[in-house]
Amino acid sequence: VHKQNLAELTHKLDEMHPADVAYVLEALPLEDRLLVWDLVKAERDGEILLEVSDAVRETLIEAMNNRELVAAAASLDTDEIADLAPDLPKDVVQELMKSLDHAKRLQVESSLSYDEDSVGALMDYDFVTIRCDVTLETGLRYLRMLGDLPPQTDKLFVVERDGRLLGTLPLKRLLVHDPEAHVAAVMSDEPVTFHPSDEASDAAQAFERYDLVTAPVVDAKERLVGRLTVDVVLDYIRAESESDLLQAAGLREEEDLFTTVWKAAKNRWLWLGINLVTALIASRVVGLFEGSIEKLAALAALMPIVAGMGGNSGNQTSTLVVRGFALGLINKDNSKRLLAKELGISVLNGAVWGSIMGVVAYLLYRDAPLGGVTAMALGAVMAAAMMLNLIVAALAGYFAPAVIDRFGRDPAFGSAVLTTFITDSMGFFIFLGLATVFLL
Amino acid sequence: VHKQNLAELTHKLDEMHPADVAYVLEALPLEDRLLVWDLVKAERDGEILLEVSDAVRETLIEAMNNRELVAAAASLDTDEIADLAPDLPKDVVQELMKSLDHAKRLQVESSLSYDEDSVGALMDYDFVTIRCDVTLETGLRYLRMLGDLPPQTDKLFVVERDGRLLGTLPLKRLLVHDPEAHVAAVMSDEPVTFHPSDEASDAAQAFERYDLVTAPVVDAKERLVGRLTVDVVLDYIRAESESDLLQAAGLREEEDLFTTVWKAAKNRWLWLGINLVTALIASRVVGLFEGSIEKLAALAALMPIVAGMGGNSGNQTSTLVVRGFALGLINKDNSKRLLAKELGISVLNGAVWGSIMGVVAYLLYRDAPLGGVTAMALGAVMAAAMMLNLIVAALAGYFAPAVIDRFGRDPAFGSAVLTTFITDSMGFFIFLGLATVFLL
Numbered sequence: 001v002h003k004q005n006l007a008e009l010t011h012k013l014d015e016m017h018p019a020d021v022a023y024v025l026e027a028l029p030l031e032d033r034l035l036v037w038d039l040v041k042a043e044r045d046g047e048i049l050l051e052v053s054d055a056v057r058e059t060l061i062e063a064m065n066n067r068e069l070v071a072a073a074a075s076l077d078t079d080e081i082a083d084l085a086p087d088l089p090k091d092v093v094q095e096l097m098k099s100l101d102h103a104k105r106l107q108v109e110s111s112l113s114y115d116e117d118s119v120g121a122l123m124d125y126d127f128v129t130i131r132c133d134v135t136l137e138t139g140l141r142y143l144r145m146l147g148d149l150p151p152q153t154d155k156l157f158v159v160e161r162d163g164r165l166l167g168t169l170p171l172k173r174l175l176v177h178d179p180e181a182h183v184a185a186v187m188s189d190e191p192v193t194f195h196p197s198d199e200a201s202d203a204a205q206a207f208e209r210y211d212l213v214t215a216p217v218v219d220a221k222e223r224l225v226g227r228l229t230v231d232v233v234l235d236y237i238r239a240e241s242e243s244d245l246l247q248a249a250g251l252r253e254e255e256d257l258f259t260t261v262w263k264a265a266k267n268r269w270l271w272l273g274i275n276l277v278t279a280l281i282a283s284r285v286v287g288l289f290e291g292s293i294e295k296l297a298a299l300a301a302l303m304p305i306v307a308g309m310g311g312n313s314g315n316q317t318s319t320l321v322v323r324g325f326a327l328g329l330i331n332k333d334n335s336k337r338l339l340a341k342e343l344g345i346s347v348l349n350g351a352v353w354g355s356i357m358g359v360v361a362y363l364l365y366r367d368a369p370l371g372g373v374t375a376m377a378l379g380a381v382m383a384a385a386m387m388l389n390l391i392v393a394a395l396a397g398y399f400a401p402a403v404i405d406r407f408g409r410d411p412a413f414g415s416a417v418l419t420t421f422i423t424d425s426m427g428f429f430i431f432l433g434l435a436t437v438f439l440l
Numbered sequence: 441v442h443k444q445n446l447a448e449l450t451h452k453l454d455e456m457h458p459a460d461v462a463y464v465l466e467a468l469p470l471e472d473r474l475l476v477w478d479l480v481k482a483e484r485d486g487e488i489l490l491e492v493s494d495a496v497r498e499t500l501i502e503a504m505n506n507r508e509l510v511a512a513a514a515s516l517d518t519d520e521i522a523d524l525a526p527d528l529p530k531d532v533v534q535e536l537m538k539s540l541d542h543a544k545r546l547q548v549e550s551s552l553s554y555d556e557d558s559v560g561a562l563m564d565y566d567f568v569t570i571r572c573d574v575t576l577e578t579g580l581r582y583l584r585m586l587g588d589l590p591p592q593t594d595k596l597f598v599v600e601r602d603g604r605l606l607g608t609l610p611l612k613r614l615l616v617h618d619p620e621a622h623v624a625a626v627m628s629d630e631p632v633t634f635h636p637s638d639e640a641s642d643a644a645q646a647f648e649r650y651d652l653v654t655a656p657v658v659d660a661k662e663r664l665v666g667r668l669t670v671d672v673v674l675d676y677i678r679a680e681s682e683s684d685l686l687q688a689a690g691l692r693e694e695e696d697l698f699t700t701v702w703k704a705a706k707n708r709w710l711w712l713g714i715n716l717v718t719a720l721i722a723s724r725v726v727g728l729f730e731g732s733i734e735k736l737a738a739l740a741a742l743m744p745i746v747a748g749m750g751g752n753s754g755n756q757t758s759t760l761v762v763r764g765f766a767l768g769l770i771n772k773d774n775s776k777r778l779l780a781k782e783l784g785i786s787v788l789n790g791a792v793w794g795s796i797m798g799v800v801a802y803l804l805y806r807d808a809p810l811g812g813v814t815a816m817a818l819g820a821v822m823a824a825a826m827m828l829n830l831i832v833a834a835l836a837g838y839f840a841p842a843v844i845d846r847f848g849r850d851p852a853f854g855s856a857v858l859t860t861f862i863t864d865s866m867g868f869f870i871f872l873g874l875a876t877v878f879l880l
Contacts, residue, residue: 019649027769029777051649140615149612151651154594171611172589175580208678209459209491211591211671213653230670231651234677238648241681242763248688249759250752257764258777261784265792268756268785272749272793279748280800283741287804290737297730300740301723304747304864308719309712312690316708319689323682324697329467337469337698344701345708352705353712360720364727424744 010039018044022051025060029258034063045072050080055256057087070095078104079124079226082111119203120196122236123217123226126150129159130183132166137179139169152229154213158187163223165216167191193218194228200236207233247413250275278421282307285425289432292440296373298365299435302382306431309353310389310423317342317397318415325401325411339398346394350387358383373439381438385431389423392430396422450479458484462491465500469698474503485512490520495696497527510535518544519564519666522551559643560636562676563657563666566590569599570623572606577619579609592669594653598627603663605656607631633658634668640676647673687853690715718861722747725865729872732880736813738805739875742822746871749793750829750863757782757837758855765841765851779838786834790827798823813879821878825871829863832870836862 013021013036021040025033025048037060040048045064049057049072061069069092073081078100085093085108097105107125114120128149130139139156143149155168167189177186192210194203194217206212207230217226246254250271255264286293286303293300321338324330330338362379370378400418401411453461453476461480465473465488477500480488485504489497489512501509509532513521518540525533525548537545547565554560568589570579579596583589595608607629617626632650634643634657646652647670657666686694690711695704726733726743733740761778764770770778802819810818840858841851 017650023649026767027771027774029774143615144617147616149616152594152653153612154592154653171615172593175583175611175615176587176589177584208671208674209463210457213592213594213670230653230674231648234648234670234674237674237677237681241677241684244681245684245763246759249756251756251759255760257760257769257774258781261781261788264781265785265788268753268789269792271756272752272789275748275752276745276793276797279745282748283745286741286744287738290741293737293740294734297733297737297740298727300733300737300743301726301730303740304726304744304868305716305719305723307744308715308722308864312712312715313708316689316691316711319686319691320695320697323685327466329697331467334467334469334697341698341701341704345705348701348705349708349712352709353716357716424748428744 006039009036013040018047019051021048022056025052026056026256030059033059037063042068042071043075046075046080046084049084050076053256054087054254055259059256061087061089066092066095070099074099077124077126078107079111079126082108082121085112114196117200118196119194119198119200119217119228120226122200122203122232123194123196123228124150124232125226127214127216127224127227128153128156129224130156130169131161132158132182132184132187134183135179136174136177136181136183136186139174139183140179150227152214152231155188155191157216157224157227158183159224165191165193165218165222165224168216191216195219196225201240203228204233204237204240244412248416274417278417278424282421282424282428285428286432289428289436292432292436295371295440296435298368298370298378299432302361302378303428303431305357306382306385306389307424307427309357309386310393310427311420313346313349313390314393314397314400314419314423315416317346317394318401318411318419319397321398321401322411322415325405339394342394342398343391346390347387350390353390354383354386357386377439378435381431381434385427385434388430389427392426393419393423396426446479449476453480458487459491461488462496465492466496466696470499473499477503482508482511483515486515486520486524489524490516493696494527494694495699499696501527501529506532506535510539514539517564517566518547519551519566522548522561525552554636557640558636559634559638559640559657559668560666562640562643562672563634563636563668564590564672565666567654567656567664567667568593568596569664570596570609571601572598572622572624572627574623575619576614576617576621576623576626579614579623580619592654592671595628595631597656597664597667598623599664605631605633605658605662605664608656631656635659636665641680643668644673644677644680684852688856714857718857718864722861722864722868725868726872729868729876732872732876735811735880736875738808738810738818739872742801742818743868743871745797746822746825746829747864747867749797749826750833750867751860753786753789753830754833754837754840754859754863755856757786757834758841758851758859759837761838761841762851762855765845779834782834782838783831786830787827790830793830794823794826797826817879818875821871821874825867825874828870829867832866833859833863836866 025036028036049060052060069088073084073088073096076084081096097108100108111121128146155170157165158167158169159165167187168191169183169187173186192206192212192215194215196217212230214227214229216224217228219225251267252270253267255267358379361382362375365375365378396419401415404411404414404418465476468476489500492500509528513524513528513536516524521536537548540548551561568586570582595610597605598607598609599605607627608631609623609627613626632646632652632655634655636657652670654667654669656664657668659665691707692710693707695707798819801822802815805815805818836859841855844851844854844858
């Protein structure tokens with residue numbers, strides 16, 4: 001690249017929004033990414049590091065020395081420093097903390113103390129407070145004095161002298177009401193509030209339900225400690241849904257598109273290992289019936305269909321159940337009805353798809369030598385096995401998430417493996433078992 | 441239920457936020473749901489219908505007569521009427537349209553004319569405009585005169601007399617700047633804007649990137665036509681991620697937890713049908729080798745492992761590629777590197793997991809009678825087949841989304857089926873083929 005081009009590129013980067021620079025960095029292979037990263041103005045490093053994905057952030061941080069890292073992080077708000085800190089080398093974090101004043105250091109430490117999926121980890125400290133006994137006019141003058149409001153501000157937080165939250169004053173109301181009115185008369189005194197220990201996903205649901213833009217976070221004594229904003233909630237929701245998708249495929253950590261082969265492979269091993277074990281167990285079920293298969297090899301060709309249809313059907317059930325758990329829609333009163341419905345569907349589907357496969361199996365093997373077994377009987381076994389395995393699938397799809405949930409794990413992660421394991425093993429067992437008993 | 445209890449329940453429902461009533465309705469079986477629905481005040485029906493899921497909405501609408509439906513819908517904003525209209529009976533929509541004044545009817549019709557995944561379908565008409573040549577003081581007086589601002593309002597839209605958008609005036613700036621200043625001097629003159637035909641998912645990405653709360657929507661001539669708000673974007677993102685999860689399991693339409701068995705079963709048939717066809721083809725691949733399986737039934741027990749590991753590995757690749765497409769991160773320049781990386785991983789994983797399975801297969805069949813075949817040779821074939829099928833899996837996981845994308849379909853939907861189909865069929869073919877050539 002020529003010097004002139006580099007200068008042009010630098011200029012373009014300077015004019016781009018940090019999120020757009022982050023997007024460019026995501027799409028570039030490693031060496032190009034680091035080249036571009038060098039061209040970004042140092043004072044913007046911090047905000048861009050916040051925008052990139054975990055995997056890309058790691059590569060950028062590796063390319064920076066400690067001095068650069070401290071400078072980049074020091075330019076951020078305390079809640080942002082806390083977001084970045086877990087990815088920074090330990091000595092950088094220590095140096096950084098030393099460079100902060102006491103109040104800020106306390107904020108960073110408190111942010112870091114919360115679980116990463118809690119409101120405390122997502123909140124910021126960027127809010128404007130007002131007393132309830134002043135007039136709106138005074139409030140307006142106060143804001144003019146401040147000269148700027150924090151991003152996303154749609155309401156002021158009304159607090160007592162001791163920091164206790166009394167209510168919120170939406171900017172809308174501040175604007176349209178008589179300036180002579182008192183804050184106490186105009187404020188909303190039953191605002192939606194959160195506690196730092198609340199689960200982030202519950203807070204996200206509340207933001208969706210009540211169409212919030214910002215909300216106060218209070219401690220156990222109702223004292224204002226922070227603020228939650230919709231942009232952070234939006235990022236959280238997106239990150240969660242992405243990580244659900246990636247986890248469902250067994251990608252444990254976020255992988256950027258150009259992670260090294262070695263690192264990416266390791267990232268996928270746990271999943272492949274689990275699947276190897278379950279496949280091995282299913283294979284041993286088949287192994288039990290090797291004698292039957294030697295006599296009637298058609299069984300080997302038909303058995304993957306019984307297992308596969310069971311797996312698909314079971315995962316339809318488990319997806320619905322997992323979603324029901326996530327949304328908190330499933331309770332003691334309705335769970336039996338749900339199970340009854342899923343069993344009903346499986347019986348209906350078993351009749352439909354079992355019959356179809358019974359006929360197909362008959363047609364396929366009508367003219368084949370089956371060593372004394374009639375194609376009609378083979379079709380009947382196929383139909384019965386499909387029917388039974390779809391019922392197994394409904395039970396597995398229903399109970400797998402429930403059991404995983406009972407053990408305190410996220411059903412979204414393990415339900416598919418567990419359901420498929422059951423439908424595969426049972427599918428082989430039912431089909432080969434019926435065939436052994438009735439055909440051979 | 442006693443009368444007194446009903447009265448209490450009615451009272452509680454009246455005090456609940458519409459989104460909370462919707463949540464209660466979602467969790468109730470059909471008859472209880474309709475009972476509660478009857479207790480909800482008629483004037484709140486409209487807003488609650490907007491909050492429930494599609495499947496539950498259908499059940500509630502079925503229980504209402506035309507007069508009730510028209511009244512419920514007429515209480516809503518025009519953009520909300522347009523959201524509801526597709527679910528209402530045709531004669532209700534006609535009657536409803538007749539009851540609206542000309543301007544509103546035009547708004548509903550225009551909202552309905554946009555594709556459901558476009559900005560036009562998501563925008564509302566609830567914005568406050570201001571001229572650029574007035575002072576902030578005039579603006580403040582104007583707002584006080586309005587008495588209330590639309591929900592989510594964080595900025596006013598600055599327009600010319602002909603409706604052309606000049607910029608936006610964030611309420612923040614209106615509040616902190618000198619009231620004598622002119623709007624033109626204070627406004628932001630390069631706001632993020634959207635067109636009605638823009639894709640909703642692109643707009644959602646822009647809201648995330650630039651932390652927007654509201655944004656103006658303009659037509660081709662830069663005239664203001666609507667407004668996009670973060671609460672709608674949030675709902676859109678959530679609905680999309682839910683529908684991705686459901687679709688991945690082959691649940692075509694949203695199903696509520698208590699949909700009737702018959703309807704739910706039909707909802708799942710397309711997917712089961714597609715999977716039956718692919719399983720049947722894979723089964724025919726096995727059918728080709730029935731002679732080999734008769735001689736060595738161990739092949740039938742081992743073949744699902746080769747197929748299964750390929751499927752899992754292929755879906756890891758395809759998940760990453762689908763995500764790369766969705767985020768627009770994959771382009772001509774980097775696609776080859778991505779493919780090379782995935783192939784590299786598959787060779788590494790093939791070596792690791794192939795060796796493990798080779799050894800396991802040897803140990804399993806060491807003492808078994810294999811009709812002249814050595815367990816060592818069986819293990820070697822197993823290892824080679826795993827290795828080859830993982831390479832096939834990387835290719836399938838990479839090209840399946842690319843091909844589906846080329847055909848203009850959403851790769852998120854079909855990639856898993858296509859990838860699994862290829863890894864199953866090829867897994868059986870490679871393993872049984874190698875065994876037939878080298879062992880028998």
